[in-house]
Amino acid sequence: MENPLVITSSPHLHCGMSTKGIMLDVLIALSPAAVASVLLFGWRAAAVIIVSVASCVTSEYLSRIVLKRPQSVGDLSAVVTGVLLAFNLPVSIPLWQAAIGGVVAIVVVKQKFGGLGFNFVNPALVGRIVMMSSFPKEMDNWVLPLLGSAADAKTGATPLYTLSQGAETTYNLKDLFLGIRPGCLGETCVLALLLGGIYLVIRRVISPTIPLVYIGTVFIMTWLLGSDPVVHILSGGLMLVAIFMATDYTTSPINTAGRVVFAVGCGLLTVLIRRFGSLPEGVSFSVVIMNILVPLIERATRPLPFGEKRRLKHE
Amino acid sequence: MSLKEWLLMQTRGGVHAPHCKHTAECETIVMPPPERVIIAMSQHIGAPCTPTVKVGDTVLVGQVVGDSDKPVSAPIHSGVSGKVTAISELLLPDGKKTDAVVIESDGEQRIHQSVKPPVVESYDDFIKAVRQSGLVGLGGAGFPTHIKLQPKDLDKVDTIIINAAECEPYITSDYRECMEYPQDIISGALTVMEYLNADRVIIAVERNKPAAITELSKIAAEVTRPGHEVFVKSLPARYPQGAEKVLIKTCTGRIVPKGKLPADVGCIVMNVNSIAFLARYLKTGMPLVDKRLTVDGSAISHPKNVRAVIGTPIRDVIEFSGGTKNKIRKLLMGGPMMGIALMDDGLPVLKQNNAIIAMTEDDVTINEPSACIRCGRCVKACPMNLAPPTIEAAYMTDDTGLQEKLGVTTCMECGCCSYVCPASRRIVQTMRLSKQAVSKSKSKS
Numbered sequence: 074m075e076n077p078l079v080i081t082s083s084p085h086l087h088c089g090m091s092t093k094g095i096m097l098d099v100l101i102a103l104s105p106a107a108v109a110s111v112l113l114f115g116w117r118a119a120a121v122i123i124v125s126v127a128s129c130v131t132s133e134y135l136s137r138i139v140l141k142r143p144q145s146v147g148d149l150s151a152v153v154t155g156v157l158l159a160f161n162l163p164v165s166i167p168l169w170q171a172a173i174g175g176v177v178a179i180v181v182v183k184q185k186f187g188g189l190g191f192n193f194v195n196p197a198l199v200g201r202i203v204m205m206s207s208f209p210k211e212m213d214n215w216v217l218p219l220l221g222s223a224a225d226a227k228t229g230a231t232p233l234y235t236l237s238q239g240a241e242t243t244y245n246l247k248d249l250f251l252g253i254r255p256g257c258l259g260e261t262c263v264l265a266l267l268l269g270g271i272y273l274v275i276r277r278v279i280s281p282t283i284p285l286v287y288i289g290t291v292f293i294m295t296w297l298l299g300s301d302p303v304v305h306i307l308s309g310g311l312m313l314v315a316i317f318m319a320t321d322y323t324t325s326p327i328n329t330a331g332r333v334v335f336a337v338g339c340g341l342l343t344v345l346i347r348r349f350g351s352l353p354e355g356v357s358f359s360v361v362i363m364n365i366l367v368p369l370i371e372r373a374t375r376p377l378p379f380g381e382k383r384r385l386k387h388e
Numbered sequence: 389m390s391l392k393e394w395l396l397m398q399t400r401g402g403v404h405a406p407h408c409k410h411t412a413e414c415e416t417i418v419m420p421p422p423e424r425v426i427i428a429m430s431q432h433i434g435a436p437c438t439p440t441v442k443v444g445d446t447v448l449v450g451q452v453v454g455d456s457d458k459p460v461s462a463p464i465h466s467g468v469s470g471k472v473t474a475i476s477e478l479l480l481p482d483g484k485k486t487d488a489v490v491i492e493s494d495g496e497q498r499i500h501q502s503v504k505p506p507v508v509e510s511y512d513d514f515i516k517a518v519r520q521s522g523l524v525g526l527g528g529a530g531f532p533t534h535i536k537l538q539p540k541d542l543d544k545v546d547t548i549i550i551n552a553a554e555c556e557p558y559i560t561s562d563y564r565e566c567m568e569y570p571q572d573i574i575s576g577a578l579t580v581m582e583y584l585n586a587d588r589v590i591i592a593v594e595r596n597k598p599a600a601i602t603e604l605s606k607i608a609a610e611v612t613r614p615g616h617e618v619f620v621k622s623l624p625a626r627y628p629q630g631a632e633k634v635l636i637k638t639c640t641g642r643i644v645p646k647g648k649l650p651a652d653v654g655c656i657v658m659n660v661n662s663i664a665f666l667a668r669y670l671k672t673g674m675p676l677v678d679k680r681l682t683v684d685g686s687a688i689s690h691p692k693n694v695r696a697v698i699g700t701p702i703r704d705v706i707e708f709s710g711g712t713k714n715k716i717r718k719l720l721m722g723g724p725m726m727g728i729a730l731m732d733d734g735l736p737v738l739k740q741n742n743a744i745i746a747m748t749e750d751d752v753t754i755n756e757p758s759a760c761i762r763c764g765r766c767v768k769a770c771p772m773n774l775a776p777p778t779i780e781a782a783y784m785t786d787d788t789g790l791q792e793k794l795g796v797t798t799c800m801e802c803g804c805c806s807y808v809c810p811a812s813r814r815i816v817q818t819m820r821l822s823k824q825a826v827s828k829s830k831s832k833s
Binding site: 095 | 403405557645646717718726727729731732733745747751753754758759762763765768772774775778795798801803809814816817820
């Protein structure tokens with residue numbers, strides 16, 4: 074029969090959204106912070122981002138070939154991972170080390186577990202953690218921004234390091250908000266990160282649940298523990314991680330109740346590590362630990378189908 | 389309304405699908421009987437009918453051509469007068485095979501002697517008349533109405549909900565009924581309320597049909613009285629607002645428990661076309677022999693609403709509507725969210741059809757499904773509060789116990805999950821397979 078009728082299962086309409094479109098939206102949302110990183114730390118920030126992205130994309134491309142799986146580099150998820158990894162590195166990082174971080178994130182964490190949708194922890198965060206343990210000196214070298222009052226000094230302590238030593242931070246809130254402080258290249262400019270986050274919420278790429286609950290938990294906990302909550306939420310990688318990394322679809326719960334539990338857990342762990350741990354910052358570890366707990370959280374917060382009543386254990 | 393009541397009436401999930409109600413203002417045009425009708429013997433949920441006529445018989449309009457002695461069934465009538473030329477096998481859109489009575493029309497439309505207003509003096513007479521009318525749920529499900537009107541516990545039923553939500557894109561068949569026969573709708577509703585001894589009739593219409601709401605409210609206000617209320621409720625225009633369980637919750641705040649029927653929470657839901665038909669049947673005695681169809685889609689030259697005799701080949705209906713302007717690549721019986729794609733345009737119109745949607749190549753984009761990114765959009769869109777990715781994982785591991793525990797049998801295949809999936813995964817298809825696996829394992833044990 075010539076040109077037969079197409080038979081498919083219902084529904085016969087689709088909203089038109091695609092994985093690639095979502096990743097593109099995330100990249101758009103990340104761009105203000107990328108611009109800010111170049112303004113704050115100079116052109117080397119751009120070089121780190123480019124190397125990290127190139128490493129991730131190449132790793133993704135080659136992994137799919139070696140693993141004999143359909144090519145997936147076009148979905149742009151590797152680009153997002155690359156940008157996020159770069160955002161979590163100090164600007165002074167040797168470029169070859171940034172490239173290794175990308176390989177770890179994509180090959181070990183993502184593709185070895187089946188690729189997009191199957192990795193159980195956030196690739197960029199594990200890439201960062203592996204780099205922290207492999208290159209501790211380079212990963213703890215904090216260059217001061219080009220902008221701002223202390224422009225003549227080359228390196229300095231991050232606000233969280235100062236806080237963890239029990240001292241008062243020397244940065245005022247305006248500088249913290251604009252990102253004029255030492256730190257990883259994409260994490261410092263809270264303004265740019267918030268702009269990206271608002272864009273993602275408006276485009277309905279993410280729901281605001283995880284960022285709000287995560288940041289809210291950190292705020293309340295640090296306040297209860299007697300620290301300055303505003304400095305805490307504006308410092309370190311909290312904004313970057315809460316908006317862009319804890320909200321990673323694959324490694325966070327699929328239901329709202331689960332997301333609340335997940336975000337509270339991230340917040341509690343972050344404060345515990347910052348306050349009582351040996352590291353000044355704990356967002357990466359908190360999110361990765363909570364990533365691992367996602368299957369359990371989902372089981373505990375399973376949505377109740379329409380028309381069913383929650384049963385008590387003894388019934 | 390108190391805040392608590394309001395909260396109870398809220399429903400979750402759903403999607404904002406494009407409305408595409410192009411034919412809303414197209415008055416129904418009656419299609420003359422075709423040369424030949426193919427009357428399927430299974431046009432309802434339940435036992436199929438067996439033909440009551442033989443090849444060579446002369447049949448008249450309104451004559452029974454198929455019936456069954458099984459309780460869950462409804463008789464089938466001829467919509468033309470003419471000669472039975474064949475009784476052949478027909479492959480229905482859902483893949484089931486059934487007998488079909490083929491009648492060559494003589495064009496005279498002589499009416500059978502049995503067509504006269506039924507004598508209804510009691511509830512039993514009423515149920516008998518409903519059965520004789522051949523009425524099944526015209527909203528699409530095709531459940532025999534006389535069975536629906538005999539719930540296990542009749543005293544419990546206090547609310548009749550008339551479903552005019554019409555949340556499926558494109559379809560305007562229910563809307564046209566509201567605009568063209570509002571009196572019949574109200575009169576049918578009053579009759580059902582009387583015989584079922586209910587307290588109220590709620591006519592549920594989506595907010596995007598303000599003219600229907602105004603029209604029906606006006607007539608409802610004239611007939612409503614304390615203890616026997618009739619009123620119109622305007623609903624959010626959100627697919628699948630017209631799904632039975634969703635509708636009951638939005639109208640009454642009641643939740644139909646898993647595995648139970650609307651009557652168990654005191655509700656009977658009837659499609660607006662069904663109720664208006666019932667009113668006309670009680671007046672004229674003409675059984676269900678024709679049906680209003682919305683003919684639309686990008687391949688149709690002149691979208692419109694057509695009243696066609698049941699059994700008319702779809703090809704003829706499209707021809708009558710003005711034909712196609714582009715090549716049809718996908719032909720749907722029903723709306724684009726839950727309709728069935730047809731393999732052949734020679735299939736006949738069935739009782740429960742309310743639309744023919746003909747799509748062109750451009751609308752038939754098939755994206756290859758990619759890996760689930762666990763974005764949770766399907767979970768958010770599910771009106772039944774299910775988690776499709778979790779069910780899919782359980783299905784892949786053949787764990788039917790877990791699939792059932794996750795509530796897959798509650799799935800009504802509304803399609804919201806597939807509609808929103810950015811990875812274009814065939815979620816509804818997986819849910820169907822999972823439901824089949826669960827019912828198979830149950831029948832085994």
